[in-house]
Amino acid sequence: MSPIGRIFIVLNLVLSAVFLGFASNNLASSQDFKGQFEDKRDEHDQYRETKEVELGDLTAQIAQLESSSSSLREQRDGFKAEMDRLKTDYETERRRNNTLNADVSAIKETLANYDETNRQNVQRLEQANSAVAEATSAKRDAEDAKETALDAQRTADEQLTAASKSIVDLEIDRETLRKANANLDAQLQTLAEATGTKLADLMPMPLIDGAVLQVVALGNDMSLIAINKGEEHGVKRGFTFEIHRGSQYKGQARVENVQAGMCSAIVIRTVDGQTIGQGDLASTRL
Template identity: 40%
Template structure:
């Protein structure tokens, strides 16, 4: 073989080796690219799944926040409603306080008027006594006169009789008023001592409407139970007027108070009418 042939053989062999190396390297690079692409796809899938989870968490957190805000708004609305209700109750209590103060002022004025009337009657009685003494003096003077003096005597006697009638009338009024006042003071003091309720509380009894739950006639003077108690403002010593429709039956006085009921003793009945279960009961008529 010639040298040129050998050279061609060597060159062809080298080229074949180079081609084989290039092909081998290219296949390896292609395999690496496929693996990298697969790995990258896995990473992208993992990243997408992670982001989807984060997005879902954010959505859940957003829904939780919306629920919390809605609950907070509801609580705020309830708090505002409670505030308005309490304000309305405060206003009602203030109105009741003002009404009680006005009623107390009215009672005070009535007592003052009674005292003034009593003083006025006393003054008129004293004036009548003075007039009587004056008329008696005129009578003595008239007995010494003639003619017209006798007529003056008769006039004086008539005036004296009228004055005496007035005095007796005034004395009767004073006695009656004094007895009435004394009896009222005794009854009021007995009621205060018996129940422990102050005069102001008795005078300012609120309007309470209820009904008779039951009657026990076996205990003198008779007991009734009423469906109103401390929750409704009832106190010992309060009185209820009992009636059925337009028929008034009598009066009872509270001796024991519980939460939603009270027990009262019968203090007055009218015309033999019997207090029965279902009758209406009210602190005022």
């Protein structure tokens, strides 16, 4: 046999031994791997069973969660619908509240107007009551004044009646007095002419200056004047006053009646063209 054949035989033996070793090793490894595989398979089966149980639980939980989610979605939709309804109600209530606020403002303004009107009415009522009270008081005053006026009228009528009677009596006395004065004047004139004495010297008179207060026509060209001097000024019955206005002489009057602060005198002489009037000056001496 050639060396190359022996080499190939040896190489085949070596390779066979190597293969046998490798196969033995591989078989042992395969046996170990098989055991490991079976262990892993059992472990995997157990793990799968466990996971299947967990998966079943999870599936049940998912179903329950889906049911819960559906319920929650329904609740959510219900809540959303309720929220939309509440929003709508809120908007409606807000508009209603705005309307109510406007109505309240209008009512407040109306009440304020009512209060102002009521206050004005109270003031008018108070003014009316005051006016009624004033009118009532004025009515009472008018009634009192009317009664006083009636009393005064009755008194005036009585005084007028008495005055009319007095005037008649005075006219009778005046006529009698005029005749007596005329006789006295004639007698005094006769006495003065017989004795050559002035009439003023027969009755001494102090200087008394006054003024004519009133002139009363008695008729028959006779006048009675009132002078603002009387007994308290020294005036006596029979005194004569010279009547004048400034430098204008008007006539003479003789005192017939004397009172405390005034006297009345009969005009016994007047200057032609002159009229004795109120405000003329009267003096016992010029």
